[in-house]
Amino acid sequence: MSMVIVGSVAYDGVETPHGKVDHMLGGACTYIALSASFFTHPKIVAVVGDDFAQEDYDLLASRGIDLAGLERVPGKTFFWSGIYSEDMNDRETTATDLNVFADFNPKLPDSYKSAPYLFLGNIQPGLQHAVKAQMDETSLRLTGGDTMNYWIASFRDELLKTIAGWDFMLINDTEARMLSGETNLRKAARKIQEMGPRTLVIKRGEHGAILWHGETHFMVPGYLLDDVFDPTGAGDCFAGGFMGYLAGEGIAPGEGAPDRDILRRAVIYGSVMGSFCCERFGVERFRTLTRQEIDGRYQEFKDFTSF
Amino acid sequence: MSMVIVGSVAYDGVETPHGKVDHMLGGACTYIALSASFFTHPKIVAVVGDDFAQEDYDLLASRGIDLAGLERVPGKTFFWSGIYSEDMNDRETTATDLNVFADFNPKLPDSYKSAPYLFLGNIQPGLQHAVKAQMDETSLRLTGGDTMNYWIASFRDELLKTIAGWDFMLINDTEARMLSGETNLRKAARKIQEMGPRTLVIKRGEHGAILWHGETHFMVPGYLLDDVFDPTGAGDCFAGGFMGYLAGEGIAPGEGAPDRDILRRAVIYGSVMGSFCCERFGVERFRTLTRQEIDGRYQEFKDFTSF
Numbered sequence: 372m373s374m375v376i377v378g379s380v381a382y383d384g385v386e387t388p389h390g391k392v393d394h395m396l397g398g399a400c401t402y403i404a405l406s407a408s409f410f411t412h413p414k415i416v417a418v419v420g421d422d423f424a425q426e427d428y429d430l431l432a433s434r435g436i437d438l439a440g441l442e443r444v445p446g447k448t449f450f451w452s453g454i455y456s457e458d459m460n461d462r463e464t465t466a467t468d469l470n471v472f473a474d475f476n477p478k479l480p481d482s483y484k485s486a487p488y489l490f491l492g493n494i495q496p497g498l499q500h501a502v503k504a505q506m507d508e509t510s511l512r513l514t515g516g517d518t519m520n521y522w523i524a525s526f527r528d529e530l531l532k533t534i535a536g537w538d539f540m541l542i543n544d545t546e547a548r549m550l551s552g553e554t555n556l557r558k559a560a561r562k563i564q565e566m567g568p569r570t571l572v573i574k575r576g577e578h579g580a581i582l583w584h585g586e587t588h589f590m591v592p593g594y595l596l597d598d599v600f601d602p603t604g605a606g607d608c609f610a611g612g613f614m615g616y617l618a619g620e621g622i623a624p625g626e627g628a629p630d631r632d633i634l635r636r637a638v639i640y641g642s643v644m645g646s647f648c649c650e651r652f653g654v655e656r657f658r659t660l661t662r663q664e665i666d667g668r669y670q671e672f673k674d675f676t677s678f
Numbered sequence: 679m680s681m682v683i684v685g686s687v688a689y690d691g692v693e694t695p696h697g698k699v700d701h702m703l704g705g706a707c708t709y710i711a712l713s714a715s716f717f718t719h720p721k722i723v724a725v726v727g728d729d730f731a732q733e734d735y736d737l738l739a740s741r742g743i744d745l746a747g748l749e750r751v752p753g754k755t756f757f758w759s760g761i762y763s764e765d766m767n768d769r770e771t772t773a774t775d776l777n778v779f780a781d782f783n784p785k786l787p788d789s790y791k792s793a794p795y796l797f798l799g800n801i802q803p804g805l806q807h808a809v810k811a812q813m814d815e816t817s818l819r820l821t822g823g824d825t826m827n828y829w830i831a832s833f834r835d836e837l838l839k840t841i842a843g844w845d846f847m848l849i850n851d852t853e854a855r856m857l858s859g860e861t862n863l864r865k866a867a868r869k870i871q872e873m874g875p876r877t878l879v880i881k882r883g884e885h886g887a888i889l890w891h892g893e894t895h896f897m898v899p900g901y902l903l904d905d906v907f908d909p910t911g912a913g914d915c916f917a918g919g920f921m922g923y924l925a926g927e928g929i930a931p932g933e934g935a936p937d938r939d940i941l942r943r944a945v946i947y948g949s950v951m952g953s954f955c956c957e958r959f960g961v962e963r964f965r966t967l968t969r970q971e972i973d974g975r976y977q978e979f980k981d982f983t984s985f
Contacts, residue, residue: 578885592897635985678942
């Protein structure tokens with residue numbers, strides 16, 4: 372089933388111990404949509420400048436991504452750049468040029484409004500709320516989203532109002548601690564679930580992820596790669612794999628045990644997509660990735676976690 | 679089957695965000711033996727001073743630990759103290775008074791020499807080697823051990839000669855990177871396996887552990903506690919649970935798939951024992967812990983990792 376994704380489409384400059392790329396396709400919405408496209412039909416809502424290259428449109432289109440909501444306006448596309456530390460666990464941002472993204476006011480094409488799945492990428496919480504308000508509530512089956520430290524610190528009230536209407540939330544461990552005010556992840560998760568999202572995924576980078584669903588939790592370790600070329604976008608690819616799998620299966624999980632099993636599989640697909648993302652710079656890995664490779668790695672997760 | 683453990687028996691002073699204890703029973707050998715005592719019959723080789731308290735002897739004896747190899751000499755028992763950071767991920771050592779441990783030269787009682795299982799705790803690599811040489815090689819079925827940054831940096835040649843004769847090694851991720859010279863854990867593991875130990879467990883603190891056995895690996899996440907009171911000794915309790923389980927079952931794993939499954943279960947028991955250790959200060963949790971609680975938590979690991 373189709374899935375609307377709102378967020379940033381950007382150009383990135385990235386330096387890691389494995390190399391340096393000055394200008395390449397990036398942005399959370401891009402990564403989420405590319406990842407989800409292996410499972411379902413993503414429809415993106417984003418804005419780019421008139422410098423956005425035809426070959427980048429073509430890549431997104433080649434993956435079956437609906438670009439009706441990709442607005443093109445005069446000016447330059449959002450640009451971000453950063454340098455990763457030797458162990459890749461830290462990065463320093465060297466540029467954040469919002470450009471046309473500064474005035475982003477997402478408007479959904481009519482053809483998007485009856486989509487049953489909605490993923491609200493990391494943008495201003497008020498805009499996330501406004502996007503959900505444009506959807507046809509009777510068709511909408513599952514809403515989830517992401518956020519970041521800046522919104523948690525400076526837009527807290529708006530963020531709390533927004534996530535109160537989400538079915539699930541996907542954030543990293545630092546953000547979970549910040550949002551909840553709790554250092555301990557069990558306690559942090561309980562507090563965030565009380566804020567609205569009954570299902571919560573806490574991403575822990577190389578250390579995997581934890582899913583909370585009702586009273587239960589599920590933990591998956593991070594995939595061990597021989598080489599991490601570029602971790603940019605891995606968390607977004609996790610989100611795309613997670614919700615993309617649910618949308619592809621046409622599932623809106625409730626409280627029961629079968630729903631728990633489905634969500635666990637979605638977390639594994641999220642982990643799989645995040646791991647592939649790191650194997651090449653930027654979105655490169657998604658040019659050649661196949662569903663067979665994805666299912667092969669899913670099986671690897673089973674093999675190295677079961678006892 | 680019985681299992682010989684060599685290492686430190688000490689007194690510790692520990693401060694964590696949950697409280698402060700100035701003087702309590704500690705030491706790697708103590709934690710390993712207490713943990714292993716829930717699965718098998720540990721025999722310890724260690725040295726204490728004449729300040730070693732009767733109640734501490736009594737605790738060890740009450741767990742069925744053979745104390746024939748616990749030498750008592752004039753002077754003070756090894757003392758260590760440290761302060762943990764707010765998030766417990768760092769600790770600062772405030773005292774390391776070797777005392778009688780400085781001249782520790784482990785001598786095995788004759789009654790120990792035919793034990794089939796040998797765990798060489800973190801002491802000078804030459805001493806580890808000398809302990810193994812005292813064992814009856816024809817009875818010995820499984821030898822493993824631990825080490826630390828100091829020995830890796832300053833006694834490298836001796837350490838390499840020692841671990842060449844081990845079946846398994848249990849170290850943390852920082853030590854694994856230091857020993858192998860590789861940042862990437864897959865590469866680090868391969869190099870360490872080539873040094874001798876066919877089986878390797880890399881402990882990652884709150885992030886769990888990875889087992890390498892031949893060409894395969896197994897990953898387990900760390901147990902999520904509501905409160906970590908004191909992480910001191912958790913890694914040693916992991917070692918005690920891991921080898922204690924193998925010794926209790928009378929298993930010396932080879933290369934096959936059943937051996938792989940047994941080693942995985944041993945890693946889970948190690949994780950279970952490490953998690954219990956953190957629930958109270960020092961060795962307190964082991965005064966009341968039951969095998970039923972241990973098996974209950976083993977089942978929890980199954981529940982929160984299976985998909």
